[in-house]
Each structure stands twice: as structure tokens, then as C-alpha cells.
Amino acid sequence: MSWIKTNTEYDxxxxxxxxxxxxxxxxxxQIFDDLGVRTQPDVIxxxxxxxxxxxxxxxxxxKTSADKWADWHQWQREAFKMSxxxxxxxxxxxxLGYDFDELNL
Numbered sequence: 001m002s003w004i005k006t007n008t009e010y011d012x013x014x015x016x017x018x019x020x021x022x023x024x025x026x027x028x029x030q031i032f033d034d035l036g037v038r039t040q041p042d043v044i045x046x047x048x049x050x051x052x053x054x055x056x057x058x059x060x061x062x063k064t065s066a067d068k069w070a071d072w073h074q075w076q077r078e079a080f081k082m083s084x085x086x087x088x089x090x091x092x093x094x095x096l097g098y099d100f101d102e103l104n105l
Contacts, residue, residue, distance in 0.1 A: 015095060023048055066102045081105060 020027040025048045031037050069077065080091075084090060084105055093100065 003079065016091070022050070064102070065100075069103050 016031060021031065022028075025044045028048055029039070029041070031045050032044070063071075072080075084100075090100065090105065
């Protein structure tokens with residue numbers, strides 16, 4: 001993990017993919033180790049074997065990202081676009097494997 005010291009506090013600079021934390025016992029264990037959190041392998045196994053929390057696909061009837069985007073109100077799309085550009089999220093999300101091409105951002 002990468003840490004940057006600012007004044008007297010440490011801010012972590014990096015990315016932890018939710019998918020890794022929920023499905024990859026080795027990655028979750030490494031995160032705990034990096035944070036100095038002591039845990040047992042059976043705890044890590046239990047945490048990474050929980051059923052899926054995201055039910056988005058079943059809740060939306062298989063809608064595509066573009067379909068979901070079209071369902072948003074205009075103000076929601078504008079706020080997202082503004083944040084997406086201002087925070088330079090395109091590069092960050094693309095490096096994690098997310099694809100926003102069909103949304104024309």
C-alpha cells in the first residue's frame with residue numbers, strides 16, 4: 001500500500017477494488033496486514049464466502065448500463081458528468097476495467 005504523510009496524518013493513496021475484497025481471500029488478508037489488523041484465516045475465509053451483496057442485475061431485469069443511464073433524471077446525468085470530469089474519474093475507472101464508452105461521457 002502507498003501512504004503519503006500530510007502534517008501529522010497519513011492519507012492512503014491507491015485503489016482497493018471491492019471485487020477483490022469480497023472474493024479474494026489473499027488480497028483481503030494483505031489489506032488487513034497492511035493496515036496492521038490482526039485476523040485469522042478462518043475469519044478471512046468467512047468474509048470472502050458471503051453471498052453476493054449486489055443484486056443489481058436481477059433487480060433491473062438485465063438492463064444495460066446505457067439503459068440505466070437513460071433512466072436517470074437529466075440533473076443526475078449532469079451532476080455525474082461534472083464530477084466525472086472534475087475528479088478525472090475516466091482514467092481511474094478505465095484502469096480498473098470499467099467501461100463508460102456507451103454512455104458518451
